[in-house]
Amino acid sequence: MKVLVTGGAGFIGYHVTKNLQKKGHSVILIDSLITGNEENIPEGVAFYKMDITSPEIETVFIKEEPDIIIHLAAQISVSYSMKNPQEDGKVNIIGTINLLHLSAKYHLKKFIFASSAAVYGTPVRLPIDESHQLMPTSSYGLSKMTSENYIQMYHQSNSLSYTILRFSNVYGPRQTSEGEAGVVSIFLNNAAQDKPIQVFGNGNQTRDFIYVKDVAEACVRALDLGENTTINIGSRTQLSINHLIHTIAKISEKPLSVQFEPAREGDIEHSSLHYSKAREQLDWAPHYTLEQGLREALKEIQRKRRRTHEAGWEKSHSI
Numbered sequence: 001m002k003v004l005v006t007g008g009a010g011f012i013g014y015h016v017t018k019n020l021q022k023k024g025h026s027v028i029l030i031d032s033l034i035t036g037n038e039e040n041i042p043e044g045v046a047f048y049k050m051d052i053t054s055p056e057i058e059t060v061f062i063k064e065e066p067d068i069i070i071h072l073a074a075q076i077s078v079s080y081s082m083k084n085p086q087e088d089g090k091v092n093i094i095g096t097i098n099l100l101h102l103s104a105k106y107h108l109k110k111f112i113f114a115s116s117a118a119v120y121g122t123p124v125r126l127p128i129d130e131s132h133q134l135m136p137t138s139s140y141g142l143s144k145m146t147s148e149n150y151i152q153m154y155h156q157s158n159s160l161s162y163t164i165l166r167f168s169n170v171y172g173p174r175q176t177s178e179g180e181a182g183v184v185s186i187f188l189n190n191a192a193q194d195k196p197i198q199v200f201g202n203g204n205q206t207r208d209f210i211y212v213k214d215v216a217e218a219c220v221r222a223l224d225l226g227e228n229t230t231i232n233i234g235s236r237t238q239l240s241i242n243h244l245i246h247t248i249a250k251i252s253e254k255p256l257s258v259q260f261e262p263a264r265e266g267d268i269e270h271s272s273l274h275y276s277k278a279r280e281q282l283d284w285a286p287h288y289t290l291e292q293g294l295r296e297a298l299k300e301i302q303r304k305r306r307r308t309h310e311a312g313w314e315k316s317h318s319i
């Protein structure tokens with residue numbers, strides 16, 4: 001199949017593209033590179049440096065004739081969304097409408113959308129299943145919820161098929177510090193550089209961390225499965241920040257220095273997503289343990305640091 005991946009030069013986009021290529025699909029990427037990176041674009045894909053809010057996106061639909069779209073491009077920072085709700089809405093809502101409009105116009109077989117646990121807001125029960133109330137507490141969560149509503153409207157009015165995937169906190173290699181599990185990347189980077197780790201609150205707050213390769217697998221399964229429905233992609237575990245630090249110390253094989261700071265206003269205390277619907281509809285369950293995922297992520301950080309170090313050494317010794 002010919003799959004158009006928006007946000008394909010990003011963290012999750014890289015792993016989705018690799019998984020698609022492994023399964024023999026041909027991949028087209030659109031990315032503005034605002035947070036994405038050209039290093040995340042594997043060989044053999046057609047790449048268009050474009051903004052999803054721009055009308056020029058239509059040229060890609062005309063030229064490439066994709067069968068399916070996996071829409072990952074987004075403004076991903078919750079704190080940025082609170083300070084710049086207009087820009088968040090422009091990228092996350094207007095950008096999604098632009099893609100929906102073109103997907104309907106050019107009769108794409110399916111629209112697969114990266115949504116987020118942020119649509120639920122503060123949980124009233126745990127683990128959260130898909131029927132939980134939607135009460136986002138951030139502009140980011142609201143822009144994701146609004147996009148979901150537009151997707152359902154396009155399904156009703158244009159028969160555009162869809163799968164909405166609500167990810168929990170995704171972590172793994174190539175992650176930046178911005179997204180919803182950016183904390184893992186920050187902690188791993190600090191551990192690799194022997195810098196102290198800063199924790200807001202007492203560290204007993206919990207999150208549902210899901211490994212990026214598991215998320216990529218769910219996206220690719222949605223090409224054929226999970227027709228016109230909304231599915232959580234999480235691990236169903238409530239993992240405390242203290243446990244995360246303990247596991248990072250274990251795999252780094254050194255003690256970590258931790259600084260506790262006052263809790264930040266608005267931070268959710270506990271979160272965890274049910275994935276039984278993903279099991280039923282996508283035949284999907286998380287495969288990686290936290291320790292396996294963290295080991296792969298740390299290895300990549302160490303590799304990158306070695307490369308940067310070597311490049312610096314070569315530069316300082318060249319004439």
Ligand SMILES: NC(=O)c1ccc[n+]([C@@H]2O[C@H](COP(=O)([O-])OP(=O)(O)OC[C@H]3O[C@@H](n4cnc5c(N)ncnc54)[C@H](O)[C@@H]3O)[C@@H](O)[C@H]2O)c1
Nearest residue numbers: 007009010011012032033034035036051052073074170179
């Ligand atoms: N990382 C997580 O924990 C997490 C959790 C829930 C949902 N999600 C969702 O998954 C998707 C991918 O997130 P990620 O963590 O890989 O983030 P990322 O920032 O690494 O990837 C997003 C990509 O979108 C691109 N982009 C941003 N605005 C664009 C625009 N206007 N036009 C074209 N490209 C644009 C960026 O350059 C980047 O490459 C996002 O939709 C995000 O909301 C992520």
